[in-house]
Amino acid sequence: MTGMDSQRHPIVTESDVVRVRQVVxxxxxxxxxxxxxxxxxxxxxxxLARNTLVYxxxxxxxxxxxxxxxxxxxxxxxxxxxxxxxxLDLALTEGWTSGxxxxxxxxxxxxxxxxxxxDSSPGVGTTxxxxxxxx
Amino acid sequence: MDRIPILKMGNxxxxxxxxxxxxxxxxxxxxxxxxxxxxxxxRGVLIDISALEIVDSFIGRMLSxxxxxxxxxxxxxxxxxxxxxxxxxxxxxGLYMPGVRTALTLExxxxxxxxxxxxxxxxxxxxxxxxxxxxxDGLAGYAPVRAGPGxxxxxxxxxxxxxxxGRTGDR
Ligand SMILES: Nc1ncnc2c1ncn2[C@@H]1O[C@H](COP(=O)(O)OP(=O)(O)O)[C@@H](O)[C@H]1O
Ligand SMILES: [Mg+2]
Numbered sequence: 373m374t375g376m377d378s379q380r381h382p383i384v385t386e387s388d389v390v391r392v393r394q395v396v397x398x399x400x401x402x403x404x405x406x407x408x409x410x411x412x413x414x415x416x417x418x419x420l421a422r423n424t425l426v427y428x429x430x431x432x433x434x435x436x437x438x439x440x441x442x443x444x445x446x447x448x449x450x451x452x453x454x455x456x457x458x459x460l461d462l463a464l465t466e467g468w469t470s471g472x473x474x475x476x477x478x479x480x481x482x483x484x485x486x487x488x489x490x491d492s493s494p495g496v497g498t499t500x501x502x503x504x505x506x507x
Numbered sequence: 508m509d510r511i512p513i514l515k516m517g518n519x520x521x522x523x524x525x526x527x528x529x530x531x532x533x534x535x536x537x538x539x540x541x542x543x544x545x546x547x548x549x550r551g552v553l554i555d556i557s558a559l560e561i562v563d564s565f566i567g568r569m570l571s572x573x574x575x576x577x578x579x580x581x582x583x584x585x586x587x588x589x590x591x592x593x594x595x596x597x598x599x600x601g602l603y604m605p606g607v608r609t610a611l612t613l614e615x616x617x618x619x620x621x622x623x624x625x626x627x628x629x630x631x632x633x634x635x636x637x638x639x640x641x642x643x644d645g646l647a648g649y650a651p652v653r654a655g656p657g658x659x660x661x662x663x664x665x666x667x668x669x670x671x672x673g674r675t676g677d678r
Contacts, residue, residue, distance in 0.1 A: 480600035
């Protein structure tokens with residue numbers, strides 16, 4: 373899988389979360405994702421960007437188009453240097469929240485994308501990588 | 508500071524969300540709507556989300572909260588115009604928005620609320636009339652309609668259909 377033209381977008385304010393959604397939409401269209409798949413990817417990105425902002429204390433999204441030879445896709449990586457997630461299994465439990473959310477952001481976005489990887493260490497930060505491929 | 512406009516039409520409040528919602532804007536709408544329901548005595552709230560390209564768990568929760576709040580304040584909320592791609596995504600996200608009634612189009616949503624509001628108003632009159640012939644039973648105004656079957660015979664059709672449709676979400 374090769375990446376092209378990686379872009380960085382800060383996630384520091386609520387408006388940045390809105391901008392992230394717009395950027396993800398633009399790349400999802402460029403990757404020729406179907407309308408439903410675009411919507412799934414944008415929704416997942418909205419959840420993850422909010423987590424970066426609210427729990428990670430801000431961070432950024434790196435996004436690029438990827439190519440597997442046969443298919444194109446969008447890859448988005450959400451990075452923060454916040455407190456990290458002490459118990460990943462718990463955080464990946466549907467409905468679990470340490471705040472006042474619905475606890476659907478991580479589990480829901482995992483279902484909405486084709487690839488989902490999370491890496492988090494207490495005191496270091498959290499990185500979530502998602503990919504959605506064209507069909 | 509921008510706000511989502513809330514229009515009043517008769518005893519309905521109408522909201523059409525035309526911007527990409529950031530979280531604070533969603534929370535403001537929740538607060539503004541509760542205030543306007545109380546201030547206007549509105550009986551229905553119609554929220555058009557046809558311009559929304561996504562509904563994530565935050566926006567979904569806002570819609571659920573508005574529906575619950577409005578119910579506590581004696582008004583019904585109907586969400587109209589959800590895009591099919593948004594609906595498909597919501598199901599996969601795992602967000603079911605309990606208590607949120609939906610209609611496909613503005614017309615259907617208005618009919619749903621209009622019918623309900625009209626039914627409850629005319630029931631109210633009938634009950635008032637009927638109560639004139641009976642011992643006062645302590646139920647005043649529109650309370651019998653909201654109380655459902657206990658409200659008395661004259662209201663059965665309207666109140667029953669209202670009770671069934673009004674309390675359960677579409678999904
Ligand atoms: N970037 C992050 N940094 C620290 N903790 C996080 C991060 N993302 C998620 N979490 C933790 O995982 C939990 C579950 O997240 P999520 O599924 O999005 O639900 P919610 O946002 O409703 O709490 C959060 O409550 C939080 O404790
Ligand atoms: Mg979240």
